[in-house]
Amino acid sequence: MRERTFYILLAAVVALGVTVTAALAAYTAYEYENCSIITYIATELW
């Protein structure tokens, strides 16, 4: 694989990863602000 192609693909994977992570974080923050305390405690990992 040509080095330029590799870096373009790497940049694309990183950009996609950062975008998905940021979206998930934003969605989580929104849900956290609006979720009920009961839901939060009831779904705790044990």
Added chain:
Amino acid sequence: MKKSAAIAVLFLVAAIFLSLNVSIYALFTRRAVDEMTVEERKNAISLEDYLPFADGTRAVTVKSSLRFSDGDRLPVLDGASALYPIYASVAASVYPEGSVTFENGAFADGSAVQFRNTLRAYRAVADGDADIVFCAAPSKEQREYAASVGAELELIPIGREGFVFIVNENNPVNGLTAEQLRGIYTGKYKNWSELGGPDRMIDPKTRLAGSGSQTVMEHFMNGEPMITGRAFGFLGVSIGYSFRFYVEAVPREHTVKMLAVDGVSPTAENIKNGKYPLVTEFYAVCRKDNEDENVRRLLDWLLSDEGQELIEAVGYARIK
């Protein structure tokens, strides 16, 4: 660069992001997303469930000697979500059919019942947008807001409710003393093992400032400063607080349990007979200068045998 090595690096980077996102979901997102099924939602407090005059409504109606008619000026009712079943039932018992209009998941302008929740209901009564709001005691900020718009609030205690602390149903701790509960929220206790529980960090959850439960909690703390979370608390085992009715009215597949306080469980009976130590009054609140005759008639009715019967029939403890 060798093609196989390049592909391996790309897969590795993708796998790192995938792992990161799965971890975020498992630790944070999953807990915040409401997992109620449609069936469970039917049993939760929802505006539709207690809609006055609707078919199959859970709003309670009692025999009432006070009955407003279409021509009367109807006091606008509003308040906390946990107390919505009460003021919906008041409307169902006292107001004429057609006085409550509900469209697209919300009460319409002009409806005699509105729903703004505690944070905005206090503002609404101070501003004159609601005549009577049903809430726990106002926070300092809510009192200050009322004063800033020239409103003096009149708080009429109409019922009592248990303020409860909740933990996951799998938590082996079943009860704590009031001092231990305060100790959790001042940061004195950091691990459940100090309180007879598992060797896991305590994650004390607080509520939005100005909400009814947060205002009651601040009162419970007797002025001691509360911690507002703990670093990596999400890895620990949480504790929170709410009102008994609200907890019990929301049955779910995975649920929470209410802790006994000073050895007394927050059952309806223990709240009614005063054995449970954390019983708080809730109020019908209006502007002191609201001289509308029907507002005064309704407030008197709430304290009458009929009004108190309604409070009890909904599931709360009467004040008289």
